[in-house]
Amino acid sequence: MASVGFGIIGCGNIGPVHAAAIALEKRAKLIGVSDVVEASAQKLAGQYGAQAYGDYRKMLENPKVEAVCLCVPSGLRAEIAVACALAGKHILSEKPLDVTTKRIDKIIAATEKAKVLLGCIFQSRFSDDALQIRRAIDEGRFGKLILGDAAIKWYRSQAYYDSGAWRGTWKLDGGGCLMNQGIHQIDLLQWFMGPVKTVRAQTALVGHTGLEVEDLATAILEFENGAHGVIEGSTAIWPGHPARVEVHGTAGSAVLEDGKLKSWAFEKRKPIDKKIEATFDRASVLGSGAGDPLKGLSSEGHRRQIADFARAIREGGRPTVEGREGRVAVNLIEKIYEAARTGKTVRVA
Ligand SMILES: NC(=O)c1ccc[n+]([C@@H]2O[C@H](COP(=O)([O-])OP(=O)(O)OC[C@H]3O[C@@H](n4cnc5c(N)ncnc54)[C@H](O)[C@@H]3O)[C@@H](O)[C@H]2O)c1
Numbered sequence: 053m054a055s056v057g058f059g060i061i062g063c064g065n066i067g068p069v070h071a072a073a074i075a076l077e078k079r080a081k082l083i084g085v086s087d088v089v090e091a092s093a094q095k096l097a098g099q100y101g102a103q104a105y106g107d108y109r110k111m112l113e114n115p116k117v118e119a120v121c122l123c124v125p126s127g128l129r130a131e132i133a134v135a136c137a138l139a140g141k142h143i144l145s146e147k148p149l150d151v152t153t154k155r156i157d158k159i160i161a162a163t164e165k166a167k168v169l170l171g172c173i174f175q176s177r178f179s180d181d182a183l184q185i186r187r188a189i190d191e192g193r194f195g196k197l198i199l200g201d202a203a204i205k206w207y208r209s210q211a212y213y214d215s216g217a218w219r220g221t222w223k224l225d226g227g228g229c230l231m232n233q234g235i236h237q238i239d240l241l242q243w244f245m246g247p248v249k250t251v252r253a254q255t256a257l258v259g260h261t262g263l264e265v266e267d268l269a270t271a272i273l274e275f276e277n278g279a280h281g282v283i284e285g286s287t288a289i290w291p292g293h294p295a296r297v298e299v300h301g302t303a304g305s306a307v308l309e310d311g312k313l314k315s316w317a318f319e320k321r322k323p324i325d326k327k328i329e330a331t332f333d334r335a336s337v338l339g340s341g342a343g344d345p346l347k348g349l350s351s352e353g354h355r356r357q358i359a360d361f362a363r364a365i366r367e368g369g370r371p372t373v374e375g376r377e378g379r380v381a382v383n384l385i386e387k388i389y390e391a392a393r394t395g396k397t398v399r400v401a
């Protein structure tokens with residue numbers, strides 16, 4: 053398979069992780085990188101032998117760029133994505149796809165009209181153990197799903213929020229510990245448990261100053277299938293703990309920490325269970341964002357998702373996490389914020 057030419061827009065924290073992931077993936081080749089801070093683009097381009105652009109629109113004119121990774125601040129994506137779609141480029145966007153479902157709908161409409169693929173980065177779905185849980189759910193091994201939890205008890209310093217004017221704002225971050233950090237586990241929770249029907253919630257700002265958004269949130273969910281759920285999120289808990297997702301049913305339970313299974317128990321055992329249990333002590337392929345936004349993050353999850361996206365482009369298929377899937381988590385988080393604001397139980401679907 054001929055490799056797919058990629059461009060990156062936004063060379064801040066996560067742009068270099070995309071560049072490293074593309075360099076590791078044979079189905080992808082980095083052609084260009086762009087940043088309004090031209091020095092950032094030049095530095096990253098120099099590391100990977102790519103072309104640097106100050107204006108992403110110039111990069112879109114390069115026919116070798118077939119797909120674009122959107123790594124700009126979350127609330128800047130809709131306009132850039134529409135320009136990418138009009139230029140005929142496939143789009144693999146960082147999470148959240150944008151900061152509101154209204155803005156995400158513009159991206160989806162533009163990509164559908166231009167017939168280009170739209171993917172949303174949720175690298176946590178690509179860990180081997182998350183895939184094991186999904187498989188066990190499909191095989192009915194959990195029995196009736198009755199409880200699902202996501203706990204993101206992380207730490208982000210005041211300096212982290214102060215490092216970019218967009219951080220912690222409604223307009224460009226779209227929310228706090230749920231919209232920026234917890235969204236990965238919220239996506240996994242819905243992927244495992246199914247659509248959420250209703251939510252009650254509370255949010256607060258407890259450990260930082262100058263933020264418009266929450267650094268503490270709790271939500272109680274009812275899923276469409278009748279299961280219950282709890283989301284706990286924070287970026288104010290020192291020193292930060294592994295992000296956890298738990299799936300519980302009448303015939304089995306699984307606990308995932310930073311993409312790694314820590315508990316795996318079924319009423320009816322299968323031979324594969326022993327092999328899975330033997331990997332409990334292994335490090336996660338995803339790394340951990342518990343205490344630092346990037347120090348613990350590995351590029352392997354991104355590499356797997358970029359490979360999946362490139363395969364979809366070359367083989368005429370669909371990416372595993374499409375734009376519409378990326379919209380689901382943002383919709384739930386919007387409803388959590390509404391429930392916290394109004395004190396009411398809010399219908400999600
Ligand atoms: N998947 C993950 O685990 C993960 C981890 C970190 C960040 N992210 C996401 O990545 C996005 C960026 O976060 P970050 O921490 O890298 O932010 P950042 O502020 O470090 O980097 C953003 C970069 O975009 C550049 N930029 C802004 N407007 C631009 C434009 N019009 N054209 C080109 N470049 C432009 C900025 O100059 C900056 O270099 C956020 O949406 C965040 O949610 C995802």
